[in-house]
Amino acid sequence: MSIKENVDYVKEELNSQEKFLESFVKGERFYKKYRTLIFASIAIIVIGSIGFVIKKNVDESNKLEANLAFNKVLQNSNDKEALELLKNKNEKLYEVALFLQAKNENKASNITIPVLKELAEYQVALSNKNIDELNNLSMQGDFLLKEFAIFNKALLLSNEGKYEEAKTVLKLIPQTSKAFELSNLLNHYLLTK
Numbered sequence: 456m457s458i459k460e461n462v463d464y465v466k467e468e469l470n471s472q473e474k475f476l477e478s479f480v481k482g483e484r485f486y487k488k489y490r491t492l493i494f495a496s497i498a499i500i501v502i503g504s505i506g507f508v509i510k511k512n513v514d515e516s517n518k519l520e521a522n523l524a525f526n527k528v529l530q531n532s533n534d535k536e537a538l539e540l541l542k543n544k545n546e547k548l549y550e551v552a553l554f555l556q557a558k559n560e561n562k563a564s565n566i567t568i569p570v571l572k573e574l575a576e577y578q579v580a581l582s583n584k585n586i587d588e589l590n591n592l593s594m595q596g597d598f599l600l601k602e603f604a605i606f607n608k609a610l611l612l613s614n615e616g617k618y619e620e621a622k623t624v625l626k627l628i629p630q631t632s633k634a635f636e637l638s639n640l641l642n643h644y645l646l647t648k
Contacts, residue, residue, distance in 0.1 A: 521545035528552045586611050602634035618645050
């Protein structure tokens with residue numbers, strides 16, 4: 456190796472060391488400038504992770520307690536303690552329990568879950584043989600048992616001797632409905648009337 460090559464080699468080494476020191480100094484300046492922000496970010500991540508794990512465990516515990524309380528309500532619908540626990544732990548499951556209670560007692564209840572509310576109204580209308588209420592339910596476009604409400608309305612009308620009106624109501628049930636087979640049976644009966 457010649458002296459020139461040795462000098463070039465030393466220059467390159469000094470250049471690389473200078474760049475390393477320069478980047479180290481920049482990193483140190485960045486750290487000093489944003490030290491609190493870095494520590495705050497790390498603290499937020501750690502606290503958030505711990506909070507997430509705790510919340511997950513609490514939710515799991517609440518779910519288990521709510522399920523146990525719901526089982527108690529299913530065994531004894533008058534268990535006030537289990538109902539109160541269910542109300543505090545899982546509002547939707549509480550409303551399902553209220554729906555089941557109302558169904559057993561054949562009365563309306565304050566249910567806010569739309570499907571259960573409609574089913575409760577349907578049960579009450581059927582048990583009271585209320586044609587107007589069945590008509591109101593069947594007019595709701597998104598009612599779950601719309602065609603069955605129409606069929607029951609026609610059935611009640613035929614029991615009252617309003618055969619032509621019952622036939623007209625049965626025409627509202629589409630052929631794709633599960634209630635169509637029942638409507639055909641009732642139609643065959645109404646042909647004799």
